[in-house]
Every structure is written in C-alpha cells, then in structure tokens.
Amino acid sequence: PPFVCMDESKISLPFEIYKYDKYVFVLTNVPPHSTERNNFSRALAEWTIKEKFKASYLIGGLDSRLKSSENDKIRCVITSSFKDIDKIEIPILEKGLFVVGPLAIMLSYFEINNFPAIALLPYANPARPDPMAAAIAIEFLSKLTGLSIDTSQLISDAHKIEEEIQELIKQRQERTRTDHKMLYL
Known part of the structure; x- marks a missing residue:
C-alpha cells in the first residue's frame, strides 16, 4: 500500500x-x-x-x-x-x-x-x-x-485493555442508572 x-x-x-x-x-x-x-x-x-x-x-x-x-x-x-x-x-x-x-x-x-x-x-x-x-x-x-x-509486554497490554474495558462498562452502567432516575423526576 x-x-x-x-x-x-x-x-x-x-x-x-x-x-x-x-x-x-x-x-x-x-x-x-x-x-x-x-x-x-x-x-x-x-x-x-x-x-x-x-x-x-x-x-x-x-x-x-x-x-x-x-x-x-x-x-x-x-x-x-x-x-x-x-x-x-x-x-x-x-x-x-x-x-x-x-x-x-x-x-x-x-x-x-x-x-x-x-x-x-x-x-x-x-x-x-x-x-x-x-x-x-x-x-x-x-x-x-x-x-x-518475551511476551510480558503483550500480556501487560492485554491486562490494561481488559481494565479499560471494565471501566468503560462500569461508566456506561452508572450513566444508564442516572438516566433512568431522571426519567422518573
């Protein structure tokens, strides 16, 4: 290319x-x-x-x-x-x-x-x-x-990606809960 x-x-x-x-x-x-x-x-x-x-x-x-x-x-x-x-x-x-x-x-x-x-x-x-x-x-x-x-850097990167994904999921769940509360106001 x-x-x-x-x-x-x-x-x-x-x-x-x-x-x-x-x-x-x-x-x-x-x-x-x-x-x-x-x-x-x-x-x-x-x-x-x-x-x-x-x-x-x-x-x-x-x-x-x-x-x-x-x-x-x-x-x-x-x-x-x-x-x-x-x-x-x-x-x-x-x-x-x-x-x-x-x-x-x-x-x-x-x-x-x-x-x-x-x-x-x-x-x-x-x-x-x-x-x-x-x-x-x-x-x-x-x-x-x-x-x-040596694969240690790859394994470390994999753990970081998983942590970031879990954090994004947690943030999305918190936003969803907040959005639902606002619907009931």
Whole structure:
C-alpha cells in the first residue's frame, strides 16, 4: 500500500522484514489490498520455497466466539509435510472451520509444493486488538522453534485493555442508572 505511519520515532511500513539468527520474520502491519492479496501471498510463499527455508510458521487468529470452552487457547493448520507438530500439543482446526485470506493462499501454495508449514491460530477478539492472543501464538512459536521470545509486554497490554474495558462498562452502567432516575423526576 502507498502509505507509511509513525511508530514512536521511526517510520512504520505496511510490510516489514526482520532477520534474527536463521529466522526471517515478515510483519504485515496492514493487510494487503484486496486486489494485491493473492499476488502478495503467492509471491511470499514462492520466495520462502525458493530460498529453501526449513519451514514456514504463520500466525493468524480465530474468532473467540468459536471457542468450545474457556480453556481453548489455540488451533493450528499444518501442511502434510510439516513434521514438528509432535514437539508440542496444539489441537488441529476442527472440520467445518475455515482459514481465509493470505494465510489460506499461502497454506494452499505450501501444500501443493510439499513444503512444511503451520498456521498458529489463537482465539482472538475480532473487534479489537488482542495482545493476549498474540502472546499465546508467540509462546507456541517459541516452543516450536526453540526461540526465547518475551511476551510480558503483550500480556501487560492485554491486562490494561481488559481494565479499560471494565471501566468503560462500569461508566456506561452508572450513566444508564442516572438516566433512568431522571426519567422518573
């Protein structure tokens, strides 16, 4: 997309690429435009295969309203050539639920090309940023890769968001009570 924004004191790009040790991370701060989505996703998958990466670890999300219980945290989708799933216990996405968008395109391309890939899909609130879901995905990514990734800031942010939501709910309830009292005057 033809835009950038500021993130504190530096420019934040729509797509950012980072390298750490033997890992390459692609961060999409903004989803690709619908007219570019297929080409972007396919090009990224082709590049991953061409550069002979060992595997692809993708992170997406599932609507938290689809949870079967409060203990449900995450699901995954794996290509048939992904073998590292034995390292950790992540339930496979249930039949009848779908992955859509860039992750679906990339997973399809990886499957067709017999390339190992996993999509980590933590349950997330679709209406707002969900740092707790991000922390869950990163914790499972850490277990799969052996990387040590600190999620304490994400967890702290999640608690702050929850506190703010509870405060807004409390304020709304107080306003509603006040409004009802005024109706009876």
